[in-house]
Amino acid sequence: MAAVTAALIKQVRDDTGAGMMDVKKALTEADGDVARAKEIIRAKGIQAAGKREGRSAQEGTIASRVVDTVNGQVGYAVELNSETDFVAKTPKFVAFADQVLDEAIAAEASTADEVLAAKSGDSTVKESVEEAAALFGEHVKVGQVAKIQGDKVEIYAHKKSAEMPPSIVAIIATDEAGAKVAHEAALQVSAMGAKWLSREDVPADVVESERRVATEKSQAEGKPETIIPKIVEGRMNSFYKENVLLEQSYVKDESKSIADLFDEVGGKLTAFARLEVGKGSED
Template sequence: MAKITAALIKQVREDTGAGMMDVKKALTEAEGDVARAKEIIRAKGIQAAGKREGRKAQEGTIASTVVDSANGQVGYAAELNSETDFVAKTPKFVEFADGILADAVKAEADDADAVLAAAAEDGTVKEAIEEAAALFGEHVKLGQYAKIEGPRVEVYAHKKSAEMPPSIVAMIATDEAGAAVAHEAALQISAMDPKWLTREDVPADIVESERRVATEKSLAEGKPEKIVPKIVEGRLNAFFKDNVLLEQQFVKDPSKTVGDLFKQAGGKALGFVRIEVGKGEED
């Protein structure tokens, strides 16, 4: 049995928001398996004890653009983080973020590491960001970065308030016919935060985890064993409807799904990405 360390308890508490004793019990039952402990916590319906401790919210902005390519279009989005929203909303910071994105586009960067290594006006993007700390008086860093390609790409940048820069960017790639409803789909992605395009895209281990949680939860609720499989399938379908873009109810017309929207347009969604300020991995 793995040793239940303070580091393991801290990790599960941060990820679930559950109390220390509940986390310790779950880890003990899971024999130190973090993923299994999270499943146990969810199956028992343990509520979050409060906001995650020791996690400082990141501020910043997201610069985004779409450029034409030989095969259609390419969408780019780059998050630039600051310590405060006071700095994030200044024109200079927004302009600096746009410059970082322009360097990424010029380099046709595929990931954040490639962005940092890209050439800037004087040196690399990494060096430019490091030097920006002196300009803004705060720690500045590159956060999440995304690139998406397709015949057509639609970008929607959401602002939480008029005076703030974009804090959520949704990008979706479609075929030519799908472009007719791409903007509506991008709004949906921004608002509802789907994780996958289709249920076939959901990793098998996640589906199995959800199945175990649903089974254990149903049994814990005292449901008759003979009807548990049917209940589990219903809960799995609810999971897909919450997390799969094409199965989500269309927010502007709940009588149809986002998949229905594309069918009516005679087009297809090929892929999407969503970036939200402060939601990337912590340093």
């Protein structure tokens, strides 16, 4: 039997777009004959998996978990995308998303590239995902990834409907005291979609742009020059209240902010992340 070398595998993969394991099997069956291996792949419809790369995968689910460590807790979330919600809600797809999450956690991955490079059996997650495309008959990809660490970590996974897997995941990191209201904060993040934790976290260029827009809008409205600075500050405060988590009004009691919620228990909110299916970068 002819040896199935890495060079042969690469050649067939480059020509067909098929996953590594499928290529290995085809080459083994073809006794190392590249042309025959390609025929086998075509006959099994595997080649089409590579061609699916150009199709949009904006449905899917988000697998998430909190892991205990010697330094506290770490929350992981990995988005796995498919083309249709029909595939996304199947038990096999959900199980595969959990598998990818397991592999991301084992690698302590914090980015999509790190997840794709993580070990998956005898290959990588990237190769497993490519092979999954053939299994599910759709383009499958790893989307957004989050890794949040703190003394305590809370995860809230939201389902848009009972038959669908989670499509929004909020991760909150707090100190020990803050854990008392972490679930409420996670619900807030899921519902209101804050972009930053505190106003100090808002990038300077974003602040500059918002301030410029507020100034020009006030001028266009014909406001007196003497009061424009005060109006601009008011509009900037509204911007922060909408986009900064600690300054948002608590959805269950708008008389208090999220910062007030943590002050009441003497706790601190230290980090957060929010992932929503289909809201990451396009293919």
